[in-house]
Amino acid sequence: MEKKVSLKSIYVPSGDVVAREVQGEFIIIPVASGITEEEDEIFSLNETGKAVWERLDGGKTLQDVISGLCVEFEAAPEEIKEDVLGLSKELLKRRMLVEKDRS
Amino acid sequence: MKKTEAESYSERISLPEFSLWERMKEKRNLVSFDLEITARCNNNCRHCYINLPQEDKAAQQRELSAGQINKIADEAVSLGAFWCLISGGEPLLRKDFFEIYLGLKKRGLLVSVFTNAGLITDKHIRLFKSYPPRDIEVSVYGVTKETYERVSRKPGSFNHFIRGLNLLLDSGIRVRLKAMALRSNVGELPEIARFCRQKTKDYFRFDPFLHLRFDRDTRRNAEIKSERLSDQEITAIERADSQRLGVLRDRCDKLIMPQREHSSCGHLFHCGAGQGSFTVSYDGLFRLCSSLWQEDCIYDLKKGSLGEAWDDFVPRVRQRHSDNREFLEKCQNCPIINLCLWCPAHSHLESGRLDEPVDYFCKVAHSRKDMLA
Ligand SMILES: C[S@@+](CC[C@H](N)C(=O)[O-])C[C@H]1O[C@@H](n2cnc3c(N)ncnc32)[C@H](O)[C@@H]1O
Ligand code: SF4
Numbered sequence: 001m002e003k004k005v006s007l008k009s010i011y012v013p014s015g016d017v018v019a020r021e022v023q024g025e026f027i028i029i030p031v032a033s034g035i036t037e038e039e040d041e042i043f044s045l046n047e048t049g050k051a052v053w054e055r056l057d058g059g060k061t062l063q064d065v066i067s068g069l070c071v072e073f074e075a076a077p078e079e080i081k082e083d084v085l086g087l088s089k090e091l092l093k094r095r096m097l098v099e100k101d102r103s
Numbered sequence: 104m105k106k107t108e109a110e111s112y113s114e115r116i117s118l119p120e121f122s123l124w125e126r127m128k129e130k131r132n133l134v135s136f137d138l139e140i141t142a143r144c145n146n147n148c149r150h151c152y153i154n155l156p157q158e159d160k161a162a163q164q165r166e167l168s169a170g171q172i173n174k175i176a177d178e179a180v181s182l183g184a185f186w187c188l189i190s191g192g193e194p195l196l197r198k199d200f201f202e203i204y205l206g207l208k209k210r211g212l213l214v215s216v217f218t219n220a221g222l223i224t225d226k227h228i229r230l231f232k233s234y235p236p237r238d239i240e241v242s243v244y245g246v247t248k249e250t251y252e253r254v255s256r257k258p259g260s261f262n263h264f265i266r267g268l269n270l271l272l273d274s275g276i277r278v279r280l281k282a283m284a285l286r287s288n289v290g291e292l293p294e295i296a297r298f299c300r301q302k303t304k305d306y307f308r309f310d311p312f313l314h315l316r317f318d319r320d321t322r323r324n325a326e327i328k329s330e331r332l333s334d335q336e337i338t339a340i341e342r343a344d345s346q347r348l349g350v351l352r353d354r355c356d357k358l359i360m361p362q363r364e365h366s367s368c369g370h371l372f373h374c375g376a377g378q379g380s381f382t383v384s385y386d387g388l389f390r391l392c393s394s395l396w397q398e399d400c401i402y403d404l405k406k407g408s409l410g411e412a413w414d415d416f417v418p419r420v421r422q423r424h425s426d427n428r429e430f431l432e433k434c435q436n437c438p439i440i441n442l443c444l445w446c447p448a449h450s451h452l453e454s455g456r457l458d459e460p461v462d463y464f465c466k467v468a469h470s471r472k473d474m475l476a
């Protein structure tokens with residue numbers, strides 16, 4: 001089932017994954033089962049992914065995250081919004097992010 | 104397959120393809136570490152380099168606590184470690200195994216476990232199902248009660264092993280099997296190989312190379328020596344295993360090197376010890392590799408920090424030289440050292456010196472060379 005992503009919600013990294021920077025690469029490692037299809041997989045986030053992830057500190061709504069990124073990055077706000085929504089949707093689907101209230 | 108929009112921000116990578124492995128190997132980067140969380144064991148294998156009795160209270164008291172292990176793991180993670188192996192003795196003997204295992208997992212480490220499977224319960228299965236290990240490696244000492252218990256010297260251990268192994272296999276947890284080729288089980292090796300290949304898809308490996316004990320106990324070392332196969336027996340087994348022989352033949356040019364590069368230097372360490380990994384004993388002693396027990400090559404983590412061990416101590420150990428002429432003339436220039444069990448650590452376990460050729464190793468290596476010729 002597709003999860004609906006809301007700009008007003010606060011999303012946080014799930015306790016079932018650990019994010020780490022190793023040798024300059026930003027990776028997300030599943031701790032619990034069922035995050036990846038194969039147990040032998042890890043995720044690597046690109047620069048945008050990392051910038052979003054690091055802002056998901058439990059105090060910001062997705063809208064706050066987008067506003068922050070708009071100040072820092074030069075891309076068009078619409079593009080940033082689309083990026084953040086796209087990434088959040090994927091991470092929620094994979095249970096790497098959870099909505100704060102329900103966490 | 105078309106990538107979805109969102110997938111452009113993240114990439115799924117399966118571990119064997121992970122490019123960081125390669126990058127991490129290029130220079131001196133910590134990749135992995137081994138924790139021997141206990142030396143005690145429910146078995147008492149004849150060939151074992153480490154085991155102490157299950158009920159050895161003094162050994163138990165010296166074991167690092169889960170908290171001390173967590174601290175080491177924290178430091179290892181901050182140095183970049185990615186993968187941790189829990190071994191022993193028998194790691195499942197520890198009552199706080201769950202706490203230790205989860206502590207490592209929750210720090211974002213990939214965790215492997217070496218076990219004899221005899222103590223596996225449903226509770227372990229639930230733990231491994233919820234928090235998957237990278238793999239569980241189980242040693243197969245025999246596939247009949249008679250052979251298994253001739254090696255393990257514990258009545259009842261064969262049934263426990265079979266029960267534990269079946270629990271693991273039925274649960275779908277990733278299990279790898281391996282065997283030691285020993286005097287006490289050599290007659291059953293073909294059946295052991297068949298059993299292992301039937302139970303898992305992974306390449307099953309066997310190891311006929313026994314090194315001596317870490318505590319250099321003379322009586323137990325004599326037992327290990329009596330479990331060693333002769334050079335001829337070892338090559339006969341390798342020859343009979345077409346898969347293994349194929350791999351050895353394919354790598355022949357790396358295994359036999361007529362001109363070794365470092366022939367004129369006296370450096371002892373040309374291996375990977377302390378380059379990408381380290382080992383910690385049950386009582387907190389840091390080594391560059393598990394067999395390296397020479398007293399000047401050990402760092403006590405209870406009195407110092409992992410950072411200091413890794414950054415300062417290891418490079419100092421790796422600078423060590425030899426002035427033993429016999430060693431310099433024989434092993435240091437040896438074109439078949441990669442077919443040999445010789446290394447400074449194993450040399451020390453045999454002779455008390457880091458730079459002594461070992462007759463038995465030499466004989467085995469030469470027979471292996473003849474086999475590949
Ligand atoms: C010490 S055990 C610890 C884990 C577990 N108890 C087991 O038996 O798998 C780790 C591996 O080392 C092997 N081993 C034991 N003594 C050895 C020796 N003297 N030389 C080489 N390998 C040895 C064991 O057979 C086992 O596969
Ligand atoms: S089961 Fe493993 S640790 Fe125990 S005695 Fe055998 S080889 Fe040693």
Ligand code: SF4
Nearest residue numbers: 434437443445465468
């Ligand atoms: S023991 Fe013999 S075969 Fe082994 S490295 Fe030394 S000289 Fe070479």
